[in-house]
Amino acid sequence: MIRHPSPRCSAFAVAFAATLLAGVAAHAAPLANTTVAFLMPDQGSTRYEEHDHPGFVAEMQKLCPTCKVIYQNANGDAARQQQQFNAAVSQGAKAIVLDPVDSTAAASLVKQAQGQGIKVVAYDRPIPSTPADFYVSFDNEAIGKVIAKSLVDGLKAKNVPTADTGLLEINGSPTDAAAGLIKKGIHEGLADGGYATLAEYDTPEWLPSKAQQWASGQVSRFGKKIVGVVAANDGTGGGAVAALKAAGVNPVPPVTGNDATIAGLQLIISGDQYNTISKPSEIVAAAAADVVAGLLGGDAVKPDTTLFGTPTKLFTPTLVTAANLKAEIVDKSINGKPIEAASVLCTSRYTEGCKTLGIMP
Structure with a gap:
């Protein structure tokens, strides 16, 4: 059973700020001049470049100003990530924060690192078959359940019939264990909703273009029967919106998302996307930095729970x-x-939508 912490992001930030400040002095000496690696999986979402990486670096600099952070993004290529992992090891990394392209293949990387005394922190995506030293993430199963239930509740509030209608489900990458957790949560969120799942798709590498291509085919297949789309993140959701619009569907049925990307938020502002999930990556990045500091500094790192033995x-x-x-x-x-600043969201075509929502740059 997963125990959920408080839902308020501001509370997380305050709590972790206190933890980090308290730990700086204790961590600084053993961490001095240590090399750590931060290896991210893909560029399908902009979050890694815009939030996760800078957030991790900022917190590591607070904890250890002399530490070196190696950052690499595998761009959806598991073989490339293995090369990047090997390079980090050869450069003397004492800890590796790993968001795996392929959660199954990553097991060998964990074993390789731990065999050399290198700590591995699984990040965002778990590594089910081999326990890492720690795992830090938003609750992916909860994400799937929340976005799906929100969509169902919205349809019911508008009295959308359940007879002879249904939903499309666009999941994440089949090689991503976190996508599997989101998918499980989506199924839970839809279970008692009364709307049939017309078709379901696991999106290779989370690529929006693949999601759009698949959704386009389903629009041709099911037409007006489609009353909503449960998409596992903003990229796949945006692909579904593009497919619906290209097919001339008007109005676009509600489409879910996740990650609160700028593009996803703007689609909500324009009325083309129904929901998303705010999970400021800086929060998880700070937590990962604190875990690294604790593991390398010899301090106990307190988990909330254990998942996949980690x-x-x-x-x-x-x-x-x-x-x-x-x-x-x-x-x-x-x-x-x-x-996200209003000035970033409320660009030309979204100005009217921002006014409607009371958002002013």
């Missing part, structure tokens, strides 16, 4: 719709900055 810290996601986008994204801040 000590785990999970954060609770926040659902975002048009109704609370301003409060959760524009008005809420992380490290003194808005999660």
Whole structure:
């Protein structure tokens, strides 16, 4: 059973700020001049470059100003990630934060590192078959359940019939264990909703283009029977929206998302996407940095639970719709900055939508 921590991102930030400040002095000496690696899986989502990487580096600099951070992104290629992992080992990394392209293949990387005394922190995506030293993530199963149930509740609120209608389900990459958890959560969220799942798809590498191509075929197949699309993240959701629009579907049925990317938030502002999940990556990145410091500094790192045999810290996601986008994204801040600024979201074609939602640059 997974125990969920408090859902307030601001509370997470405060709690971790206190933890990090308390640990700086203790960690600094044993960490001095240590090399750590931060290896991310793909560029299908912009979050890794814009939030995860800078967030991790910022926290590591607070904990250890003399530490070196090696950053690499595998761009969806498991073989490339293995090369990047080997390079980090050869460069003397004492800890590797790994968000795996292929959760199954990553097991051999964990064994390789641990055989050399290198700590491995699984990040965002778990590594089920071989326990890492720690796992840090938002609760992926909860994400799937929340976005699916939100969609069902929205359809019911509008009295959308369940007879002779149904939903499309667009999952994430079949090689990503986190995508599997999101998929499980989606199934849970849809279980009692009364809407049939017309068709389901696991999107290779989370590529929006693949999601769009598949959704296009399903629009041709099912037409007006489609009353909603449960997409596992903003990229696949955006692909579904593009397919529906290209087919002339108007209005576009509600489409879910996850990650609160700029593109996804703008689709919500324009009315083309129904929901997303706010999970500021800086929070998880800070947690990963603190875990690394604890593991290397000899301090006990307290988990929330154990998942796949690995000590785990999970954060609770926040659902975002048009109704609370301003409060959760524009008005809420992380490290003194808005999660996303109104000036970034409210560009030309989204100006009217922003006005409707009370968002002013």
